[in-house]
Amino acid sequence: MSQKITDIDRNLAVETVCNIPVQYHNVRNAPFAVYGLCDICDGAPFHRIPQEVADATNEGVKWLNLHTSGGRVRFRTDAPHMAVKVKLSDVGMMPHMTLVGTAGLDVYLGHNGEYRYYGSCMTEGGNDAAIKMTSNGGYTNMVWLPVDGMKDVLLNLPLYGGIEELWIGLTPGAKLEAAESYRDLLPTVYYGSSITQGGCASRPGNNYPNILSRRFGVDFRNLGFSGSARGEQAISDYIASQPMSAFVFAYDHNAPNVEHLAATHEPMYLNIRATHPDIPVIFITRPGIRYNAEERARRDVVRATYENAKARGENVYFVDGEQIFAIFGGDGGSVDGCHPNDLGFACVAAALEPVFEEIYGR
Numbered sequence: 001m002s003q004k005i006t007d008i009d010r011n012l013a014v015e016t017v018c019n020i021p022v023q024y025h026n027v028r029n030a031p032f033a034v035y036g037l038c039d040i041c042d043g044a045p046f047h048r049i050p051q052e053v054a055d056a057t058n059e060g061v062k063w064l065n066l067h068t069s070g071g072r073v074r075f076r077t078d079a080p081h082m083a084v085k086v087k088l089s090d091v092g093m094m095p096h097m098t099l100v101g102t103a104g105l106d107v108y109l110g111h112n113g114e115y116r117y118y119g120s121c122m123t124e125g126g127n128d129a130a131i132k133m134t135s136n137g138g139y140t141n142m143v144w145l146p147v148d149g150m151k152d153v154l155l156n157l158p159l160y161g162g163i164e165e166l167w168i169g170l171t172p173g174a175k176l177e178a179a180e181s182y183r184d185l186l187p188t189v190y191y192g193s194s195i196t197q198g199g200c201a202s203r204p205g206n207n208y209p210n211i212l213s214r215r216f217g218v219d220f221r222n223l224g225f226s227g228s229a230r231g232e233q234a235i236s237d238y239i240a241s242q243p244m245s246a247f248v249f250a251y252d253h254n255a256p257n258v259e260h261l262a263a264t265h266e267p268m269y270l271n272i273r274a275t276h277p278d279i280p281v282i283f284i285t286r287p288g289i290r291y292n293a294e295e296r297a298r299r300d301v302v303r304a305t306y307e308n309a310k311a312r313g314e315n316v317y318f319v320d321g322e323q324i325f326a327i328f329g330g331d332g333g334s335v336d337g338c339h340p341n342d343l344g345f346a347c348v349a350a351a352l353e354p355v356f357e358e359i360y361g362r
Contacts, residue, residue: 070222
């Protein structure tokens, strides 16, 4: 007999139909503020870097550019409830991650430094979930906003999914205003592998750049490209051209081999440093529980770039990835021996927090 878990436990049911009257608003329009993406104009899919830069980098970046990792929407409302309607262009289905992590959104209420998770927007599961999500024009999932009066809302976008359109449904007549701004600082920019992109957080807000952004009230850009961060000149030049308050440099795991990493790592750092002579640069090597001789050789390359910069008196920090998962209990921080789970991402954020404290204060 075939049976669904939701027939036994209704708490696991996902509501995808909005039966309460709402007025939908396009997040491309004010007073909504979209962060972490570029060129949010009508008719264009959401993307993280200019498509011509992605095309010039590699095929992986060309595709993953349309995944909205690090994208956020912020606004303020007194609505007692909200709905989310999304038109998805892509869903990164994988056994490592939940659909909430790959293609869902999660909701936080609060303000800078004190945002708290409230709920997630997701589709129903099943083997045909990706087909449903990309062919039916979107999905709706109610997220109640129980705080009386005005509250700031932070909505984190999918880590491994693409968005063509996104609407927020609010109670008709509800107030809608711009949310509190981030601190008056340029964004933190992250460049790295699947771990930076967010593999394999259970939901978007649990990726470490999102965690640190909430704690410190700082805007950021997530330029993590799963399996595709290789330090090419096109992406190096683009990052060097971007305004930033700090740069987190974490692509060692995606270099095809140690020789490639050695040939590209310090040149990319020097390229970025040439246009940003004073910003802090944080070198972080791959978090892992199975560091072998090659992983340590990669770490040595990263450490050499750091030591050379430090010897020149430059503003640099080094975080050893081999030690990261030990912060909260050793080997429990990974879903597959490589990618962090939620505990692992909490470890990465904890490893970086003292550096961010020194850079940004509170």
